[in-house]
Amino acid sequence: MTLSGNRIWTVLAALATILALWSVPASAQVTAFKQAVAEAASSDKDIAAFYQSNGYDSIWTGGTSRDRDRRAALIRALETADDHGLPVSRYDPQALIAKMKSARTPRDMGLVEVEISRVFLQYARDVQTGLLVPSRVDSRIVRQVPYRDRTSYLVNFTKSSPTGFFKALPPRTHEYTALMKQKLRMERLMAEGGWGQTVPAGKLEPGQSGNAVVIMRNRLMAMGFLDRTASQSYDAKMTAAVQQFQLAHGLAVDGVAGQTTLVEMNRSVEERLQSIIVAMERERWMNKERGSRHILVNIPDFTAKVIDNGKLTFETRSVVGATNSDRPTPEFSDVMEFMVINPSWYVPRSIVTSEYLPALKRNPNAVSHIEITDSKGRRINRGAVNFNQYTERTFPFSMRQPPSKGNALGLVKFMFPNRHNIYLHDTPSKSLFDRESRAFSHGCVRLADPFDFAYTLLAKQTSDPKGLFQGKLASGNEQTVMLEQPVPVHIIYRTAFTTPKGDTQYRRDIYGRDARIWDALSQAGVALRAVQG
Known part of the structure; x- marks a missing residue:
């Protein structure tokens, strides 16, 4: 030997x-x-x-x-x-x-x-x-x-297998497990060269043919949206495949490969893998019990969902904070305690001083649908005030919009009191929900179907949620309805997430947050890897 x-x-x-x-x-x-x-x-x-x-x-x-x-x-x-x-x-x-x-x-x-x-x-x-x-x-x-006590790691380790x-x-959630599987799949795709050539076109429409259409066909097949075919034209099958791609990427589903669709289709495996790794890091930040019933607002997905015991109970489109520096919706978790039907809108100080005060200086009767009140809540006479004497810092008044169909909050708001002054609410601006990208608010989250959202929440505490809600609404007066079982609310930001079937969907990084997270991960030593199958 x-x-x-x-x-x-x-x-x-x-x-x-x-x-x-x-x-x-x-x-x-x-x-x-x-x-x-x-x-x-x-x-x-x-x-x-x-x-x-x-x-x-x-x-x-x-x-x-x-x-x-x-x-x-x-x-x-x-x-x-x-x-x-x-x-x-x-x-x-x-x-x-x-x-x-x-x-x-x-x-x-x-x-x-x-x-x-x-x-x-x-x-x-x-x-x-x-x-x-x-x-x-x-x-x-x-x-x-949810950081754990560091000493407890050592103590528990010595007592465990x-x-x-x-x-x-690691997080023991279905989402984390599914993201890990998708990560490995993408790493194998990297080793195989990705999805092939990018589509060299600005726009492609059904009925077209040519080299760019063939390249898009091949890319859709490599991505799994199109079964193998030798067709060289933008036919019905390819149109359906483009629609499925659009659906999986939060795009307007029209079957036309326009500029936005092609930008997303041409993103590399490496870019998508970065999104998955960032999503896994974000999942670790939330490694705690989220509540058997909870509300999930995914900012770049423009949706709000009610989840019961891991299953989707209700979903609606949302409008989130605009991309301006002072308006993006923050990410945090809190607990929804009540809803206000026929709410007043107490205008945030930032909006009062930056948007309404300049208008009042030009015309005291501007924004006439908004009441101006003093420190005791008494309505003041606009004509008796010289608004030009005030600055953003010295303006002594508050502003309130009484309940109405035209109220900025619509007819109902859902409250989870927090220091960020963020809540979910109705809106009279319904046309915004038809947009593909819906980042328009001052930070709060507007709901496309607020009444149905309210019925879903109230169904846990009454046999007639619609009757209860509509009765309060018909009064025309501001009414508070407490939730007998407060509901956790999680406002998240995921550009990569999985469906119940295990498929991965992607969304645009509207605030650039995921890009910043990836940069920070890279600086900490995280790198993409290709894995041989």
């Missing part, structure tokens, strides 16, 4: 360690190890607290089968971090292995022990609640990430 060079050195290193340990009394070995652990852990209060509580014993570097299983499970998790869109280089498992192999003394082992725990904690938090801090990437991502512990860390 012969040994390779590497194997010989490994054996010699092991023998050297054993001989070194034999030459040192057992009590001194233990003391040196524990002193090293205490010293190395002192710079991290969570790690220090854990080791203090367990008497500075090893959980990684000991010779027991349990320690070996823990080491092996950690290395496997770190080496497959790419599966989750995380950078293996951030954890550097090979460096950990090298440090373990090179440890010669109890002190060395104590230092390695703490280093392994440090890497373990970094990975555990990253894969469970995200690599990035959302608000540092974009100030309007104000989501409260190592493999089972790592398996339970």
Whole structure:
């Protein structure tokens, strides 16, 4: 039997360690190890607290089968971090292995022990609640990430099956699992060269033929929207395939490959893969129970949905905040507590001073449908006020639009009180819901079918939700209806998401947030990879 060079050195290193340990009394070995652990852990209060509580014993570097299983499970998790869109280089498992192999003394082992725990904690938090801090990437991502106590990771790990512990860390949602599957599929597509040639045209219509039509046919087949065909014309089958593509990308479904459709069709596998990895990071930011019933507003999808026990109960189109710097809808979660039927619109101060005050300076009777009130809520006489004397800072009045069909909030608003002053509501501007892209509001979310949305919410607390709602509406007076069971609301931003059938849909990055997240992930070491099938 012969040994390779590497194997010989490994054996010699092991023998050297054993001989070194034999030459040192057992009590001194233990003391040196524990002193090293205490010293190395002192710079991290969570790690220090854990080791203090367990008497500075090893959980990684000991010779027991349990320690070996823990080491092996950690290395496997770190080496497959790419599966989750995380950078293996951030954890550097090979460096950990090298440090373990090179440890010669109890002190060395104590230092390695703490280093392994440090890497373990970094990975555990990253894969469970995200690599990035959302608000540092974009100030309007104000989501409260459900961070776990770092010490608890170590405590729970020592009480668990190592493999089972790592398996339970990532979000255990259908969405996260489906995104991971799609990620692997896209990585294989990258290795195969993607979807082929991009379509060299500005617009293609049914009935056309030619080289650009053939290229679009091939691309639609590669994407899975068109069955294999030798047709060289933009026929009925290709029209249906374009419609399916448009539907899966949130575009107007007309079967015509216009400029917007072709821009989306020509996006590369790499671009779509970036969206998926960003969506996985976003899913980690929300790694907590969302509520058996909850409301999901996806900003770039322009929809609001009611989800019951994981299934879609109701869906409506929405209008979200405009792309102007001060209007994009923020991302956060809260709890809907009540609805207001026949609401008044209390005009936000920002709109009062930036939009209405300049108009009032030009004409005191401008925006006459809005009441101007003093600090006690009393309506003032416009003719008795010189509006030109006020600035945005000194304007002393408030503005209110009474209940009416023309009210900016429509006939109902849905309240989940929050510091961002964001809520869901009706609107008299119904034509906006026919637009393909619907980013027009001052930040709040307008609903295309607010009455049906209200009926869905009220159905949990009355046998006649429509009758209850319409009775309040008919009064013409502002009426508050409490929800007996408050409903969590999650305002999210996903340019890649999956359907119940497991298909992936894509939307445009209307605020540029996903691009900023991808840049931040890239800076942290995340990179696209191609995987051979």
